Amino acid sequence: MLRAPRGTGDVLPSESRKWICLEKVLREISFKYNFEEIRTPVFEHTELFSRTVGESTDIVEKEMYTFEDKGGRSLTLRPEGTAPVARAFLEHSLGQGPLPQKLFYIGPMFRYEKPQAGRYREFHQYGAEILGSPSPYSDVEIIALAVDIAESLGLTGTKLVINSIGCPVCRERYRGDLIKYLSARSDAVCEDCRKRLSKNPLRVLDCKNVSCKAVTSGAPSMLDYLCEDCQKHWEGLRELLLRMGLSYEVDTSLVRGLDYYTKTVFELKWPPLGAQDAVAGGGRYDGLVEALGGKHTPGVGFAMGLERILLAVEKGEKPFREERALDFFVIALGQETRLDGGEKASATRDERIPAAQNAAPGADDDIFRRGFFLVREIRSLGLSCDFDPLRRSLKAQMKQADRLNARYVAILGEEELEKKMVSIRSMKEGWQKEIPLESVRDFIEKEVLGRGNQC
RNA sequence: GUGGAUGUAGCUCAGCUGGUUAGAGCGCCAGGUUGUGGCCCUGGAGGCCACGGGUUCGAAUCCCGUCAUUCACCCCA
Known part of the structure; x- marks a missing residue:
């Protein structure tokens, strides 16, 4: 790999x-x-x-x-x-x-x-x-x-x-004296420092080697040369x-x-x-x-x-929070929930996903399309929103919404569609209401927006 | 560049002194609930045990090498 x-x-x-x-x-x-x-x-x-x-x-x-x-x-x-x-x-x-x-x-x-x-x-x-x-x-x-x-x-x-x-002026003076001091004691410093002596003598000062420290502790200080x-x-x-x-x-x-x-x-x-x-x-x-x-x-x-x-x-005292948050998760439910047509659970992920992509359009398409439109509408209100393109079961989608830390879930199934309603569920507070499709926008603007969404 | 430690599932780690089908927890997927998340239960998928070589009847396990990760030195942010 x-x-x-x-x-x-x-x-x-x-x-x-x-x-x-x-x-x-x-x-x-x-x-x-x-x-x-x-x-x-x-x-x-x-x-x-x-x-x-x-x-x-x-x-x-x-x-x-x-x-x-x-x-x-x-x-x-x-x-x-x-x-x-x-x-x-x-x-x-x-x-x-x-x-x-x-x-x-x-x-x-x-x-x-x-x-x-x-x-x-x-x-x-x-x-x-x-x-x-x-x-x-x-x-x-x-x-x-x-x-x-x-x-x-x-x-x-x-x-x-x-x-x-x-x-550069005062450092040069200091450098001269430091080299003099260190050269006189060059056999007491480490090998690296002997090299530094000619190249960059100031660096000898912060060598951690004990014998070097002993030598440099008595060395002239730059502060006296300013x-x-x-x-x-x-x-x-x-x-x-x-x-x-x-x-x-x-x-x-x-x-x-x-x-x-x-x-x-x-x-x-x-x-x-x-x-x-x-x-x-x-x-x-x-x-x-x-x-x-x-x-x-x-x-x-x-x-x-x-x-x-x-x-x-x-x-430290204020570690960053890494929680993700989503305002809305839209769940569309049809008869054929799973796009994989009930493939065995033993199938691997790699085998399932292409099946989902190849699903033929069916009677449920209306619901899924409306769901998708709802997603776009919610986003246009400035809220973050997602959905499940894999058409999994309601339970699986609820779980997904929970994992995404969604504040609300909008459910669009056959029952709702017949009545031209959408079920809106608050994941945090637990309530669920049916809202007429055409007033979803109003509802969201009144009930959801303005309650604030902390970054 | 120098020295030490460690490499087993997506993640965190078990696997005793070599013994045949490599495990757990978490995560993921599904079911228990004909349309409802968190908790619980059940099942499932997922591993050339880092790689290469050696010792051995037999190696995830022992030895060597390579690579990677990591800690320290050096240096720096």
């Missing part, structure tokens, strides 16, 4: 309802913060990511889905959303419009990684970006948005972790967070894996998730737009892993 590729998966109806709810919450909160949605392509020129995310990062080095199209272009399925937004910002000169631009996106991302709880090869991210504001107020707005979303979804007890990794501008920003950020009542933890080993970050970096963690507990992560990227050939345009943003969020929501 052919299966979905490793690290990918189908979202079946019971799950897709949760996705719809989640996306609705995300959009509502985004609009509340005055962000507008942007949709960018699922693939981009490979160069966009290699230039911005960084050649030596894991993402670019080994996780990208890169391919050549028939025109010989090197393209890559986007592994993250910020660089594409920055590209679109430039391409459409959004910088010429009012600043800052506040944009959010929801969509699939791709990373060739070994799948694990809350980590997939195709995954979905929500992200929000503020372009054109250097103010720490924007940092805090981004963080507040992330926290607001988590709280709205019932995730209590999230942990906000922040750090500053400075700007230049005046970065220092002011860092202090402004912390003061604002404090005043907003957003509690945080400073973790100088928090180094985000993407090269474009400057100054503020942060993560929002939700510990019950286990190993993959970062539910949102982001930071400031003041050099990104410039690196893509634009004017200097500061930016801040974050991204949220939606599969991970969904996992968390299930474990």
Whole structure:
């Protein structure tokens, strides 16, 4: 049997309802913060990511889905959303419009990684970006948005972790000293870290290896190297967070894996998730737009892993309900109820269904046609409605209606047809009334509509 | 990429140290009710026991390999 590729998966109806709810919450909160949605392509020129995310990062080095199209272009399925937004910002000169631009996106991302709880090869991210504001107020707005979303979804007890990794100027100074410090102790760190030392020394800081931790605990801290501008920003950020009542933890080993970050970096963690507990992560990227050939345009943003969020929501205080609901189910009853002409129950499904499709039109057709018209009429009133095309027994159809969580059932049989009536039954309240065919519409408008149907 | 665990019906799982017709619950279909759902009862459909090889008189069961799933490391959302 052919299966979905490793690290990918189908979202079946019971799950897709949760996705719809989640996306609705995300959009509502985004609009509340005055962000507008942007949709960018699922693939981009490979160069966009290699230039911005960084050649030596894991993402670019080994996780990208890169391919050549028939025109010989090197393209890559986007592994993250910020660089594409920055590209679109430039391409459409959004910088010429009012600043800052506040944009959010929801969509699939791709990373060739070994799948694990809350980590997939195709995954979905929500992200929000503020372009054109250097103010720490924007940092805090981004963080507040992330926290607001988590709280709205019932995730209590999230942990906000922040750090500053400075700007290219002060980071370079720090980098020099850090390399000096680490080189002197290179035999005490793990093999991976010895490689990182030359490529990306900051990453040694968040190595979990015990001996590396021992070494890095005494290492110089980036926070002591911040230049005046970065220092002011860092202090402004912390003061604002404090005043907003957003509690945080400073973790100088928090180094985000993407090269474009400057100054503020942060993560929002939700510990019950286990190993993959970062539910949102982001930071400031003041050099990104410039690196893509634009004017200097500061930016801040974050991204949220939606599969991970969904996992968390299930474990949290407000899990999504997955109940389906139908307003009406129309049952048409003829003499020959079953379209399969009484095929043995032992027949398999596959054998029964073609029999149903080949049934010859009979005397019952009038009833079924009227039933079908009724379905259309109910739908035209704005209600959801379904019927059984297989002409099963009344009992079977009632059962089906029950399973579909139908609020009402309309029964159209010979008895009703003779009297030109329809039986309407409330599945929840249990009553059943006969209504003249021609006033069904009125009845539904009066009795059914307006009672409300919660989404 | 590294390490561990697991693969039996649509789903969740039994199947003892190898022994012949592979089970349960839920779900699905039908009947008990000549036209009424939920509860109950009865019957039915549905399994190359992940795949390939090996050991054995005999393998779902033991061994090896492959693939998949999963947890952790790495990294990240």
